[in-house]
Amino acid sequence: MAQDSAIVGWLRLARRPGRAAALTGLLVVQVICVSFFLIDVVADLLGWAGLLDEIGHHYFELAIVLALILSTAATVVDMRRLRARQLRMEAQLRVASGAFMELLEEHFDAWVLTRAERDVALLSIKGLSIAEIAEVRRTKEGTVKAQCNAIYSKAGVTGRQQLLSLFIEELMADGVGRARVPA
Amino acid sequence: MQRVPVWDIVVRATHWTVAGLVIGELTVLDEHWAVHRWAGYAVLGLVALRLLWGLVGTRHARFSAFPPSLSAARAYLAGLLRGRRERHLSHNPLGALMAYNLWASLIAVCVTGILAIAGPLRGTDLVEGLHEVIANWVTISVVLHVAGVVFATRTSNVNLVRAMITGDKEIPGPGA
Numbered sequence: 001m002a003q004d005s006a007i008v009g010w011l012r013l014a015r016r017p018g019r020a021a022a023l024t025g026l027l028v029v030q031v032i033c034v035s036f037f038l039i040d041v042v043a044d045l046l047g048w049a050g051l052l053d054e055i056g057h058h059y060f061e062l063a064i065v066l067a068l069i070l071s072t073a074a075t076v077v078d079m080r081r082l083r084a085r086q087l088r089m090e091a092q093l094r095v096a097s098g099a100f101m102e103l104l105e106e107h108f109d110a111w112v113l114t115r116a117e118r119d120v121a122l123l124s125i126k127g128l129s130i131a132e133i134a135e136v137r138r139t140k141e142g143t144v145k146a147q148c149n150a151i152y153s154k155a156g157v158t159g160r161q162q163l164l165s166l167f168i169e170e171l172m173a174d175g176v177g178r179a180r181v182p183a
Numbered sequence: 184m185q186r187v188p189v190w191d192i193v194v195r196a197t198h199w200t201v202a203g204l205v206i207g208e209l210t211v212l213d214e215h216w217a218v219h220r221w222a223g224y225a226v227l228g229l230v231a232l233r234l235l236w237g238l239v240g241t242r243h244a245r246f247s248a249f250p251p252s253l254s255a256a257r258a259y260l261a262g263l264l265r266g267r268r269e270r271h272l273s274h275n276p277l278g279a280l281m282a283y284n285l286w287a288s289l290i291a292v293c294v295t296g297i298l299a300i301a302g303p304l305r306g307t308d309l310v311e312g313l314h315e316v317i318a319n320w321v322t323i324s325v326v327l328h329v330a331g332v333v334f335a336t337r338t339s340n341v342n343l344v345r346a347m348i349t350g351d352k353e354i355p356g357p358g359a
Contacts, residue, residue, distance in 0.1 A: 024192040028200055028229065035228025039297070048301035051220075 023074060026067055033064035103170060111154040120147045124160055125167065185354045189272050190347055191241045197233045198347055201226055201289070209322055220296070227293040230286055243272055249279035256280050263338055270339050270354065278335060281328050288324055292317040 036052065037060070043051040104125070108118045116137075123133045130148070134141045148160070157163050190198075204222045237246040255276035262269060269275065274282055295314035304310045336343045346352040 020192045021196075024196045027193070027232075028196050031228045031232045032225045035224045035231070039224055039227075043301055046302065048305075050305075051297065051301045056217075 026070055026074070029063060030067045030071070033060050033067065036060050037064070100167075100171070103167065107155070107167075111151070113151060113154060117147050117151050117154075120144060121151050121163075124148060124151075125164060185356065186351045187272060187354060188350055189243045189352045190350045191244055192350070193236050193240060194233070194244045195347055195350060197229045197236070201229050201233075204229075205289070205321065205325065209318075209325070220300075223293045223296050226289055230289050230293075234286065248273035249276070249282065251279060251283050252276060253280070268338055268340075270341060272352065275335060275339075278331060281324070281331055285321070285324055285328065288317055288321050292321055 040052050040057075043049070104122065108121060113121060119137065120133055123136060128136065130141055130144050134144045137144070152159060152163065155163060155166065157166060204226050208219065208222050236244055239245075242248060249271075256279070259269060259276040271278075273279075292314060295310055295317060298304050299306070299310045299314050332343050340355050341352050343352075
C-alpha cells in the first residue's frame, strides 16, 4: 500500500479492529458536529437566520467537547505506546549488538588470538579487504595476510568465508545472547 | 476462497450512517422538523468527509479507483449481458456512476433544503420544489442502488453487502 497517504498511516496506528472502529465513530461524531458549526457560522456570516434554532446548540457543543477530550486521550495513549515501542526496539538492538560482540570475544579467547589478531579478525568480519585492513592498522598487506592465516588456522577454518559462516551458524543455532565457546 | 481487504473503516462508517439517515428520512424522520434538518446537516457533513476521503484515503476508496466513465459503464453492462463475468475490487463502473449520482444528489437535496429555509431564495416555490424533486430522485436512486448491489452480487459471486460491513471481499476460487 505504498500509495496510501499519511492519513491512512494514522488509521494503521489503530491496530485492533475494535479500536479503529471506535476512533472512526469518534471521527463521524466530530464530522457531524463540525457540519453544524460550519453551517451556523456561514449562516451568521451571510445574515441568514433560522438554520439551527430548535436543534439545540448545546447538545452539539457538549458532543464536540466530549469527542475532542476522547480524541486527545486517544492521541496521548498512542504517543506513549509508540514511545514505549521505540525504547523497546532500541533496547533489543543494543542487546543484539552487545551479545554479538560477546560471542566474538569468547571465540577469540578460546582461539587464543593475540591482540593484533583480534583486531584484524574483527575488521575482517566487518567486511574490510586485506588492503583496507592494512591501511586502517598502518601496516603492510603482507603482515595482514600472515595474521589472517594465523587466525584461520587457530579457528580451524579455511578462509574468511568459513570464519563468517561459523558465527552466522552460531547466531542461527541458539539466537543472539547465548554465546557458546566452540569445542 | 480469497479474502481481500477493500473497504476501510471510513468508507464503511460513512456508508452505513448515511444509508441509515437517508432511509430513516425517507420513511419516518420526515415527520419531525428538527430531526429532519439534523439528519440533513449530518448527511451533508458525512458526504463531504467521504469526498475528502476520495482524495486522500486508502487505495480502493479513492476516486482514481473508480473514475466516472459512461463508456466503461456501458462496456461493463454489455459484457454482463453477453455473459462475461467481471470482478472489480473497488466499485464496478456502473456502481461507480451510482456512487457519484448518490453523492451529488444527496448534496443537492441538502443544499436545496438549506436554501429553502434560509437565504435570499427561502420559502420560494423554486427551491422547495427542487428540494422535493431531488428527494424523489434520491428515493428512486436508493431503490436502483439496492437492486444494483443484488445484481452485481449475483453476477460476480462476491457478497458485496458483507464486504461493505466487514471490509473484506470474499472472492471465490483457488488461492489463500
